[in-house]
Amino acid sequence: MTDNETSRRGSGAPRKTAGAFDIRNIIGLLLGIYGVVLLLAGFFLDQARDKTGGVNANLWTGLGLAVAAAVFLTWARLRPIVVPEHVEPAETDPTRPGPTRRGGGH
Template sequence: MSLLSKILADIRTVIAAVLGIFGLFLLICSGFLNGAEEMAKTGGVNANLWAGIALVVVAVLMALWWGVSPGDSGKGSGDSPSDPGAHRQG
């Protein structure tokens, strides 16, 4: 399995990419499309900016989680009864 296939097969990288894209979109929207009318709708809070920052932070954390443990996706832990490598008693 190639490196690109391993990266795309892990759900953490897919989620991190999607959240990062949404976050960047919201940050761009907050920079270019934010006006007095939008600020009045949210009570003076730049909601796109804060939501975009939060999504980018979560995306970075998910990417770091994958980077720290790229092979730990729950497979081969030995705790599952259906795991053929698990030791059986009795």
């Protein structure tokens, strides 16, 4: 068992997760919207089978996007990103690229 698993299971305090700000939720939502739009287009609009070699491309692409959206949303639900309670300030990190702060006034 790793330290991360031990700390998650050992403490009874509720963990803070990224929730809606988890990038997997955002990607899953966008893929799901596009997938539903393409599924509806595949069912109700011109299927243009002569352009795609006899395949309803909108229907199959929409189905693939809907499955990918379900995978992303399920992944985010089953393995949420835990936000640490305390993070060291960026100023104390010597490996951080960027300008350094000078001591004193302006």
